[in-house]
Amino acid sequence: MKNRADNTDMKSPHIPVLLDEVLCCFETMPAKGVFIDCTLGYGGHSKAILSKFADIELIGIDQDPEAISFSQRALADFGDRFKSVYGRFSDVLPQILNQYTVCGILADFGVSSLQLDKRDRGFSFHSNRLDMRMGPHSKLSAYDVVNRYSLQELERIFREYAEERAYKKVARAIVAARDEKPIESGKELADILGRVLYKRGKMDPATTLFQAIRMEVNDELGEIKRLLDTLEKRPPAGAVVGLITFHSLEDRIVKQRFRKWSSSCICPPGVFRCECGDDHAIGDVLNRKPLTATEEERRRNPRSRSAKLRCFHFKDTEGRDG
Numbered sequence: 438m439k440n441r442a443d444n445t446d447m448k449s450p451h452i453p454v455l456l457d458e459v460l461c462c463f464e465t466m467p468a469k470g471v472f473i474d475c476t477l478g479y480g481g482h483s484k485a486i487l488s489k490f491a492d493i494e495l496i497g498i499d500q501d502p503e504a505i506s507f508s509q510r511a512l513a514d515f516g517d518r519f520k521s522v523y524g525r526f527s528d529v530l531p532q533i534l535n536q537y538t539v540c541g542i543l544a545d546f547g548v549s550s551l552q553l554d555k556r557d558r559g560f561s562f563h564s565n566r567l568d569m570r571m572g573p574h575s576k577l578s579a580y581d582v583v584n585r586y587s588l589q590e591l592e593r594i595f596r597e598y599a600e601e602r603a604y605k606k607v608a609r610a611i612v613a614a615r616d617e618k619p620i621e622s623g624k625e626l627a628d629i630l631g632r633v634l635y636k637r638g639k640m641d642p643a644t645t646l647f648q649a650i651r652m653e654v655n656d657e658l659g660e661i662k663r664l665l666d667t668l669e670k671r672p673p674a675g676a677v678v679g680l681i682t683f684h685s686l687e688d689r690i691v692k693q694r695f696r697k698w699s700s701s702c703i704c705p706p707g708v709f710r711c712e713c714g715d716d717h718a719i720g721d722v723l724n725r726k727p728l729t730a731t732e733e734e735r736r737r738n739p740r741s742r743s744a745k746l747r748c749f750h751f752k753d754t755e756g757r758d759g
């Protein structure tokens with residue numbers, strides 16, 4: 438453990454997105470309790486939350502040991518107010534919800550800049566490996582997806598996650614290349630994709646395909662659904678939840694679930710008269726439209742361009758609100 442003086446100049450490899458918006462979203466949460474940061478990363482959001490809300494404690498979860506050990510040092514000044522837990526949030530969250538009075542929950546989905554930029558993590562076009570696992574204990578890697586998935590499975594991920602029109606052509610090119618020899622690196626994969634895709638606009642056309650493989654490797658949509666299922670089964674009374682997404686499929690999942698949670702009537706569409714009792718809402722959506730980055734933040738941190746924050750306030754069961 439480093440001493441206090443060591444922490445002050447620790448430079449984070451990741452800029453937290455929508456920081457002001459996140460702090461604003463949690464202004465209405467109870468002043469005391471345990472805050473859960475499901476995607477601790479390099480502790481940028483957690484640090485700001487611990488600084489702004491002086492009476493809360495915070496538990497940060499991450500499946501990447503590099504992120505956990507960085508944040509343990511970066512947040513050491515908060516002493517016992519901060520704890521970190523290594524693991525997938527879908528595995529860890531249910532137990533924390535059972536154990537503590539939770540006041541707020543944040544998740545900033547996706548990967549950190551360090552994971553993307555470090556070549557040996559195998560996420561980027563320039564990597565000399567193909568890995569993309571956020572947690573080293575996950576069984577599936579990008580190498581497995583690219584070299585072992587069937588043609589149909591590759592087509593599915595490029596169609597569903599990348600919404601790529603040429604998904605068949607791309608999947609066929611991968612299968613043809615790996616028939617010659619296994620595809621070992623991000624560079625080789627980027628070359629194969631570069632030969633079959635046309636450049637549209639400024640973005641490299643392979644970007645969304647790499648992202649699709651990453652989403653498959655880490656079961657990113659499945660993780661979001663499981664997080665929402667956990668909260669639905671056991672809504673934390675009075676707590677505020679803020680979820681930051683970077684992909685339209687992620688945002689749709691969050692938007693639809695928040696809409697369901699705020700619906701008082703759950704009768705099937707088309708019924709003549711409400712028969713469900715009309716009291717099923719478990720809280721309120723705090724912002725109908727997602728919060729997005731300002732022009733200034735987009736310039737300063739291009740990663741913020743696709744970020745969307747949606748916030749939800751669970752009813753307090755003692756009737757103090759909702």
Ligand SMILES: C[S@@+](CC[C@H](N)C(=O)[O-])C[C@H]1O[C@@H](n2cnc3c(N)ncnc32)[C@H](O)[C@@H]1O
Nearest residue numbers: 453476478479480481482499500501525526548
């Ligand atoms: C976008 S970064 C979070 C950055 C963080 N908010 C900050 O300010 O530094 C996402 C982090 O969440 C972690 N992560 C993503 N999915 C996860 C999951 N299902 N369970 C646990 N950690 C996850 C990643 O390893 C990564 O460190």
